Amino acid sequence: MTTAVQPTEPVLRPPAPGAARPAPGPAADEGLARRLKALACTAPLHDLDSRKVNLAGEYSSYAMAEVGLSAIDLVTLNMDFDTGADRDIVLARMLPRVAVQNPARTTTEHERVARWVLESLINVGSVDRGFRAVYGTFGSDGSYVRRDYDFKLIEEVPGPDGGVYLRTTDEAVNVLVGALDTDVTSAQIAAEVKLEVLINRGRLADAQLAAEQARYRTVQYAETLRRALDATRRNVRAVDWMQAVPDLIDEALGHIADRYRHENAILTNIRKARDEAEDPEHKRRAAELVDIVKDCIRRHTQLQTRLLEAGPLFRAEQDRQAFAAPSARSGIDLYGQLLAPLLELPVSQATRPTDAFFARGTGLRTPVSVRMTDLVDLLLTPPVEREHLGAELPDPDLVATPDDSRFSxxxxxxxxxxxxxxxxxxxxxxxxxxxxxxxxxxxxxxxxxxxxxxxxxxxxxxxxxxxxxxxxxxxxxxxxxxxxxxxxxxxxxxxxxxxxxxxxxxxxxx
Incomplete structure (x- = not known):
């Protein structure tokens, strides 16, 4: 017995007695939801290849999904703990990967493809710059419930210098490593063990993939701590500093200590494999593995520094937010405090307070940096002849506003x-x-x-x-x-x- 499902119905009636029912229990339902979310996170990458026909030009020879994965990879590896990845650097490093797919095309076209893929993963043009997928779960009574899953792959964040940087989300990192909602600590330990076993067996190609996955998990662990510290700076009450964050810090410090021992041992084995290998390809992969593991050690050192600073940061933010004096400034009455007194003054005396007010009331103006190309264009462009009195202004069509007031x-x-x-x-x-x-x-x-x-x-x-x-x-x-x-x-x-x-x-x- 089957039940007709309308696309707009959020909940369907449970099946009749005797009919086949879905797998019972919350574990089966959670496993189904995790797989559906994993598919949803890859949908924007598949959508790149389906939407490239809308671009003005011939772009069928480009594998947009591969370029999208490269963009996520570059943003993840170039973002730091405090700042994200610079957009220009990411685009510059995407160009060789785009150009190799179609070397006969121009550099301008390669730049357009790279920029289009990056903006598509940011989802430029949408309201919240996020993606949404609809999936279904089964309730305890067997009913089918549709749910919305909102996620982002690459997001724009402000930097400490006032610029805009790029950061990958947990969903994007899960797309890279082929998992979803995996516990960071257990995944990192499994990746390290797998890496050590592969190196001991001489399978350096598989070991390089495992090392890259271990580095992605390290980045994800640092992102979890960074979000908790950022939330503490905004509102210390919004973060559970009684149990959740202290447990996270203790587990992370223990995790880092274990990773240092494993990674130093792995680094020794990789160098031994590199020095003893006779195959040039074997030596090249071993050298790449050395660089990846060194980067993991550097990221763990940076994460350890932030973990040790988390406790003092919490106490400082607690004191600042708890004992900060409220602002005692009152609003300005422009009419009573500025306009009315100025109307009684002569012009020679009125300019001084107005200059002081508008100099501070208009806010700061960012100076424009001069580039050599702009300066050359400005100096070589001939002046445009203009009318002495300017362009003729059109006569406006004035319509009398009807008087709809109740009282005369x-x-x-x-x-x-x-x-x-x-x-x-x-x-x-x-x-x-x-x-x-x-x-x-x-x-x-x-x-x-x-x-x-x-x-x-x-x-x-x-x-x-x-x-x-x-x-x-x-x-x-x-x-x-x-x-x-x-x-x-x-x-x-x-x-x-x-x-x-x-x-x-x-x-x-x-």
Missing amino acids: DEQLEAALELLDLPADAPRRLSGLLAEARLKDPDLPYLVALLAVHAASPPVGTAYRQGEERLLFAVDDGTRLDDPEFGGADLVVGSALLDAAGMAADRQEER
Whole structure:
């Protein structure tokens, strides 16, 4: 018995009794999900060959998936603990691998292929620059559930010098080593043991592949620690420093100690195999293995340094984030603190504060670095003749904006006149509404709107802008008795502001 599946249905009904059911248990379901995720991570590489027909030109002779794997490999090996891989360096090292596939083509075309492959793996053009795959799992009741798997292969990250660098993700490293979601420590130990056995047996070609996989796992281990430290710098509470990170540091230090012993022993065996080999190909592979293992030792030394600095970094960040004083700066009122005082000054005196404000308010400007090619083009390009008055500007088509306001200017003047109360004679909102209703049936709505707005008057803004009178409304608990409005019967009045204090403050600002 089969059940028809619609593409838009997220969950299907369980099969009928007696029908064949999927493998029971969470272990079988997890294994299926891991294999499906492994396939999803390779999909962007296969998609490169299917999308190359969309490029303007003949690119069928290029194996884009191979170029994509080379790009992931180069980014992984060129990124450091603190900074990622430089885009220009990665592109420069991709060019020989692209050019060897089609030597008859031009260098410009090779550069375009390399840049297109790298930007495709970054997924330039998408919103979050990531990939998404849909896979299915089986629930405990046998139901089929579709899930989204979001991942990235190469991502752009900011560097400490302000530049943008490239980093490969865990999914990209898993694509390189042919695994997914593997425990880093166990995979590294297995790779080291496998490497040592292959070297002892003289299988240097297989040993080189195992050594490269061991180096990828070392990079992945360092990335796990780097992400934890970066998260600590942003928010120390977001990282589990009670158990998870200390366990990670202890395991990593023990792991590094074991790796040092294994790698030094492996390095001795490789050098022995290199010196005793008579086959030139054997010597070349042994020499390459020496370089790879030396790079592994260098990365382990760097990782050990970061591990020893992790504890002091956590304590320093905890002190900085816990005891940092909150910012006491207040916002700037451009009208009250800058524009209003400047309008009363002569131009000769007003230029000094405006120059100081705009010099600091526009922010920093990055100086442009001059290149020799740009300078030569600029000096050799003849000047373009321009009109004395510039190009003719088109006449704009102006359309009158319709006046869709509910209240007219006459109604606003009447409401403001009604609310122009003496400072020592406040009135109830109910009386103001009754008086407004005698003048105009719509006027009470405008009076009520202005009164409610005066319940929280902007005293500081009015003070800085030099206003001498301010309308206010206070709720004393009396209910409003009105045929059209409900709520509180506010006490509405006018307050006089300190004109002398405002004049003194302006004199001090000048």
